[in-house]
Amino acid sequence: xxxxxxxxxxxxxxxxxxxxxxxxxxxxxxxxxxxxxxxxxxxxxxxxxxxxxxxxxxxxxxxxxxxxxxxxxxxxxxxxxxxxxxxxxxxxxxxxxxxxxxxxxxxxxxxxxxxxxxxxxxxxxxxxxxxxxxxxxxxxxxxxxxxxxxxxxxxxxxxxxxxxxxxxxxxxxxxxxxxxxxxxxxxxxxxxxxxxxxxxxxxxxxxxxxxxxxxxxxxxxxxxxxxxxxxxxxxxxxxxxxxxxxxxxxxxxxxxxxxxxxxxxxxxxxxxxxxxxxxxxxxxxxxxxxxxxxxxxxxxxxxxxxxxxxxxxxxxxxxxxxxxxxxxxxxxxxx
Amino acid sequence: xxxxxxxxxxxxxxxxxxxxxxxxxxxxxxxxxxxxxxxxxxxxxxxxxxxxxxxxxxxxxxxxxxxxxxxxxxxxxxxxxxxxxxxxxxxxxxxxxxxxxxxxxxxxxxxxxxxxxxxxxxxxxxxxxxxxxxxxxxxxxxxxxxxxxxxxxxxxxxxxxxxxxxxxxxxxxxxxxxxxxxxxxxxxxxxxxxxxxxxxxxxxxxxxxxxxxxxxxxxxxxxxxxxxxxxxxxxxxxxxxxxxxxxxxxxxxxxxxxxxxxxxxxxxxxxxxxxxxxxxxxxxxxxxxxxxxxxxxxxxxxxxxxxxxxxxxxxxxxxxxxxxxxxxxxxxxxx
DNA sequence: CTGAAAGCGCTTACAG
DNA sequence: CTGAAAGCGCTTACAG
Numbered sequence: 233x234x235x236x237x238x239x240x241x242x243x244x245x246x247x248x249x250x251x252x253x254x255x256x257x258x259x260x261x262x263x264x265x266x267x268x269x270x271x272x273x274x275x276x277x278x279x280x281x282x283x284x285x286x287x288x289x290x291x292x293x294x295x296x297x298x299x300x301x302x303x304x305x306x307x308x309x310x311x312x313x314x315x316x317x318x319x320x321x322x323x324x325x326x327x328x329x330x331x332x333x334x335x336x337x338x339x340x341x342x343x344x345x346x347x348x349x350x351x352x353x354x355x356x357x358x359x360x361x362x363x364x365x366x367x368x369x370x371x372x373x374x375x376x377x378x379x380x381x382x383x384x385x386x387x388x389x390x391x392x393x394x395x396x397x398x399x400x401x402x403x404x405x406x407x408x409x410x411x412x413x414x415x416x417x418x419x420x421x422x423x424x425x426x427x428x429x430x431x432x433x434x435x436x437x438x439x440x441x442x443x444x445x446x447x448x449x450x451x452x453x454x455x456x457x458x459x460x461x462x463x464x465x466x467x468x469x470x471x472x473x474x475x476x477x478x479x480x481x482x483x484x485x486x487x488x489x490x491x492x493x494x495x496x497x498x499x500x501x502x503x504x505x506x507x508x509x510x511x512x513x514x515x516x517x518x519x520x521x522x523x524x525x526x527x528x529x530x531x532x533x534x535x536x537x538x539x540x541x542x543x544x545x546x547x548x549x550x551x552x553x554x555x556x557x558x559x560x561x562x563x564x565x566x567x
Numbered sequence: 568x569x570x571x572x573x574x575x576x577x578x579x580x581x582x583x584x585x586x587x588x589x590x591x592x593x594x595x596x597x598x599x600x601x602x603x604x605x606x607x608x609x610x611x612x613x614x615x616x617x618x619x620x621x622x623x624x625x626x627x628x629x630x631x632x633x634x635x636x637x638x639x640x641x642x643x644x645x646x647x648x649x650x651x652x653x654x655x656x657x658x659x660x661x662x663x664x665x666x667x668x669x670x671x672x673x674x675x676x677x678x679x680x681x682x683x684x685x686x687x688x689x690x691x692x693x694x695x696x697x698x699x700x701x702x703x704x705x706x707x708x709x710x711x712x713x714x715x716x717x718x719x720x721x722x723x724x725x726x727x728x729x730x731x732x733x734x735x736x737x738x739x740x741x742x743x744x745x746x747x748x749x750x751x752x753x754x755x756x757x758x759x760x761x762x763x764x765x766x767x768x769x770x771x772x773x774x775x776x777x778x779x780x781x782x783x784x785x786x787x788x789x790x791x792x793x794x795x796x797x798x799x800x801x802x803x804x805x806x807x808x809x810x811x812x813x814x815x816x817x818x819x820x821x822x823x824x825x826x827x828x829x830x831x832x833x834x835x836x837x838x839x840x841x842x843x844x845x846x847x848x849x850x851x852x853x854x855x856x857x858x859x860x861x862x863x864x865x866x867x868x869x870x871x872x873x874x875x876x877x878x879x880x881x882x883x884x885x886x887x888x889x890x891x892x893x894x895x896x897x898x899x900x901x902x
Numbered sequence: 903c904t905g906a907a908a909g910c911g912c913t914t915a916c917a918g
Numbered sequence: 919c920t921g922a923a924a925g926c927g928c929t930t931a932c933a934g
Contacts, residue, residue, distance in 0.1 A: 283927035302642040326661040482847040618911035
């Protein structure tokens with residue numbers, strides 16, 4: 233493999249001058265420049281990024297921490313991040329954490345030693361001390377999807393409360409009076425907020441809140457199949473369901489089919505996420521659309537901004553929380 | 568940040584000795600060892616991976632090239648790769664190529680200069696010259712999902728022909744006599760093989776092949792919606808559909824619903840992949856199950872084997888093609 | 903405008 | 919068993 237010295241020798245100059253021509257920093261005579269370009273061409277030289285990174289203290293690589301890339305919302309976010317990173321000359325390292333604190337810690341420790349330039353974190357939980365520590369240690373970090381109010385970390389999120397409120401409101405305007413909820417893990421703020429939106433939507437329209445209509449995830453994403461069946465065994469009058477994520481909605485839809493319940497005439501169903509597939513299930517799912525790809529784009533953009541700011545000023549910029557808009561997508565699972 | 572020198576000074580030894588204790592190579596006195604361990608603890612030292620990589624000429628990082636992580640089969644494969652890589656001390660860089668030759672080339676050129684240790688490639692197309700070049704240049708490489716018969720590159724695949732043959736055979740045994748096919752992009756060998764399986768299954772049971780029943784993807788993954796509607800506008804007697812991938816099957820199912828066609832009594836449908844969601848659509852999709860996660864695991868394992876072999880012997884081991892078993896998963900979209 | 907030198911943080915023969 | 923030295927391939931003041 234050709235190194236900078238190979239090129240220097242061939243062009244009859246020093247390594248310094250080659251370096252300067254490549255980086256474009258400092259003066260180089262035009263004819264020397266041409267000689268060097270030619271030598272680069274001949275040798276097929278391209279710089280060793282590792283050596284450069286070592287010298288510069290940064291690797292042009294960012295890490296993406298997700299709970300599990302198999303969860304349907306993450307591929308779209310990931311794609312947004314990667315496209316943006318690539319355009320800016322960054323590579324992205326993918327890390328599935330399963331929200332396991334040890335895995336998280338293991339990754340972060342290792343990545344610090346790789347001079348990773350920054351972290352996009354989608355796997356933030358209340359137990360994620362390492363991530364908070366990461367940020368306090370001065371590592372550029374941005375939170376996506378998951379968040380914590382008042383956190384000092386850049387955050388990209390949506391208004392979960394209002395979006396849920398609107399979704400349930402839509403069910404109510406469609407005539408549903410006994411609305412159940414398929415509620416995700418309550419240790420996550422985003423699900424608590426969607427729950428709060430559900431509660432307030434009922435309250436504000438004078439509908440009673442009924443604890444019996446709250447399906448709480450036990451374990452495994454399929455648990456809502458059983459929960460839905462139980463729900464209808466005890467509550468014949470349920471006529472609407474708000475699923476706090478699309479994958480949960482798919483399972484609910486499935487259970488409803490198996491119960492012989494007609495959608496949306498007997499029971500209207502609305503989801504949350506607008507994952508690709510929600511348009512393709514039967515019936516096509518009405519849902520709240522999160523701009524997943526865009527969230528990834530913004531996250532990467534913000535992270536890169538932090539990285540550059542830190543290089544210039546030695547510290548991270550003041551944190552910004554960006555709240556993106558959601559849309560209510562009406563398909564055929566609601567009336 | 569503590570470096571190896573910080574530790575050496577604190578322990579009152581040389582950097583060499585610290586390096587030796589950490590790597591476990593070469594002799595170190597037990598009491599010196601303890602002193603060093605203690606110094607490491609006190610300083611919170613952990614080695615700079617970049618410096619090590621530069622010296623060693625390898626970065627303990629592998630790159631994963633996929634067409635698009637948003638395609639439903641890749642998250643599972645990716646997860647298998649990453650889990651295995653992590654267990655073996657490797658990180659994984661995610662690269663979406665869109666099968667764009669320029670993006671592919673850009674990534675590969677860049678990654679070579681990062682001393683990436685190896686490549687898992689899921690985005691191989693007939694035009695992927697860079698990938699063949701990569702392998703000939705001695706980079707550990709393994710192909711997953713996509714493949715090329717007789718390629719000198721390690722390959723993990725399934726028997727696409729036989730699996731398709733079996734799937735269509737199942738449709739026939741269920742009584743279907745006019746079976747259409749939703750055929751993926753024919754430049755990919757895997758689709759050509761599935762097509763061949765379809766053709767032979769018809770032939771071997773004495774059913775006529777009818778070109779009018781072949782739906783060929785035009786552009787955009789949703790094109791099969793329109794194609795399915797056209798199909799039934801012209802061919803009332805179709806009573807079975809073989810979709811060459813699950814996402815295509817979802818679209819076909821959707822179109823069938825909209826046409827008011829009963830599944831499976833009017834038309835039986837079978838897919839290919841057994842993506843997570845195929846159990847959750849309505850009706851649950853019968854399909855050919857590819858062991859996606861396991862394919863990822865095996866791919867990473869093989870790649871790491873190549874990497875280690877190359878370190879030892881200076882050359883890549885002889886290529887191996889591994890053909891994994893598929894299962895026919897019978898759900899309610901077939902009779 | 904150009905080159906020699908030092909240094910990023912590690913590892914590894916080599917001598918002792 | 920241990921340390922000094924050289925080197926991985928780059929960049930960047932500094933002197934000329």
